[in-house]
Amino acid sequence: MRFAYRNKKITGVLSVVPKNFKTFDEEMENYNADKSRTKRLKLVMGYDRHHLVEDGVTVSDMAVFGMKYLFDNGLLSKDDISALVLVTESPDYFLPPTSCVIQGRLGLSQDVFCLDINQGCAGYIVGLMEAFSLLAQDDMKKVVLINADILSRKISKEDRNSYPLAGDAIAITIVENADDGSLIQGEIKFDGARHEVLMIPAGGFKMPSTPETAVMHEDRDGNRRSLDNLVMKGREVFHFVQTEMPPLLNGLFDRIGIGKDEIDWYLFHQPNKFMVDKLAEELDVPYEKMPSNIVTNFGNPSGVTVPLNISFNIGKRLLNETFKVCLAGFGVGLTWGAMVLEIGNLNFNDLIEF
Amino acid sequence: MDKIIDILKGIRPEFDFTASDDFINDGFIDSFDIVTLVAALEKQFGIKIKGTEIVPENFCNLNAIAALLKKYGAAIA
Incomplete structure (x- = not known):
């Protein structure tokens, strides 16, 4: 699907990461592989530390914390919120929607439209699309887009394939109408035929969690996980990203008539450093324009990597400067998409700890 | 080919890579290990090495790795 939105803008970004973190070195004992191999992997993949929620912390806890930070610091007023869109794969409950839980805990107006979207690594693109679409309604003030995931709680600590890159975080993005003639263009694709490449097999209605689904199994590479855990076919995911993203991006740039050197920042989802750097090489984009340091410093909190990338790598410069950026996400679904927009003169762009 | 074997032995010293056609x-x-090998x-x-070429078929034995490297003009002799 190709898409375009006129007169919409991002006016603030807040990223929230848990205080608690673990280092790759201290977790190496958990993995069923010799240390020298695992250490080499650390360097290539860019693993170092990942921020993880404590037991019992939920997405709504972190979202409410972030929203209160905005209220308390005068960065957002409850009365200005028209809609609350939550993108998560780790909701508090099957039902009700976690967006409703957040609305209730914050005491927001009953006129605030609440929506949960089940999306992951491409969730920032999907969430922004939904937020931009909502702004087409009359009398809309601000749409609050919350990307949030705490998937570390569903990943086996003995899974060298997935646990080193696990990371928990949320990000709050404020989206508003603009009258500056701005144009945001992008493209997104889905391939549900490959949905098993990245999934949590048990726990839904298809395969309810039972004592049997909690039994740990070892795969041929020595990783131990149960059917209740996230399973990622790493090789297939890597190949999917390398084969699907470059043509989508090159096609997008050609269609909208923009040269790669006209884009100041390529702010992509970051499953690991190796994958992002390979994309930069394929697109012939300098590494410094496509940061790959989120997984190193925070882990991979699914779709939150993109706004976290904005907060961590551009930071306060976005309060007074404007940049042409390409945002991209790819992963569960399978889903892959990108958009090109200008972002800048934000009211805030903060990174805080929960 | 010796350089390739040395690199492979650096990753998994316990194996004789000349004795397998399907690593x-x-x-x-x-x-x-393939990711480490590529690096x-x-x-x-x-x-x-292009991301699209990082597939098992290109790293499953010494000849496959050598053929891949030749595409990039690597001096493997």
Whole structure:
């Protein structure tokens, strides 16, 4: 699907990461592989530390914390919120929607439209699309887009394939109408035929969690996980990203008539450093324009990597400067998409700890 | 070819890589080892291997790795 939105803008970004973190070195004992191999992997993949929620912390806890930070610091007023869109794969409950839980805990107006979207690594693109679409309604003030995931709680600590890159975080993005003639263009694709490449097999209605689904199994590479855990076919995911993203991006740039050197920042989802750097090489984009340091410093909190990338790598410069950026996400679904927009003169762009 | 064998031995010293035609199915290397191998080959030969070519078929035995490196003009002799 190709898409375009006129007169919409991002006016603030807040990223929230848990205080608690673990280092790759201290977790190496958990993995069923010799240390020298695992250490080499650390360097290539860019693993170092990942921020993880404590037991019992939920997405709504972190979202409410972030929203209160905005209220308390005068960065957002409850009365200005028209809609609350939550993108998560780790909701508090099957039902009700976690967006409703957040609305209730914050005491927001009953006129605030609440929506949960089940999306992951491409969730920032999907969430922004939904937020931009909502702004087409009359009398809309601000749409609050919350990307949030705490998937570390569903990943086996003995899974060298997935646990080193696990990371928990949320990000709050404020989206508003603009009258500056701005144009945001992008493209997104889905391939549900490959949905098993990245999934949590048990726990839904298809395969309810039972004592049997909690039994740990070892795969041929020595990783131990149960059917209740996230399973990622790493090789297939890597190949999917390398084969699907470059043509989508090159096609997008050609269609909208923009040269790669006209884009100041390529702010992509970051499953690991190796994958992002390979994309930069394929697109012939300098590494410094496509940061790959989120997984190193925070882990991979699914779709939150993109706004976290904005907060961590551009930071306060976005309060007074404007940049042409390409945002991209790819992963569960399978889903892959990108958009090109200008972002800048934000009211805030903060990174805080929960 | 010796340079390739040295790199492979650096990753999995316990295996004789001249004795296998299928490193992956024989359990010599896994998908993460392939990533480590790519990084080591790129450093050794001063090349950048395309992401689309990082597939098991290109790393399953010495001849496959050599053929891939030749595509990039690497001096493997």
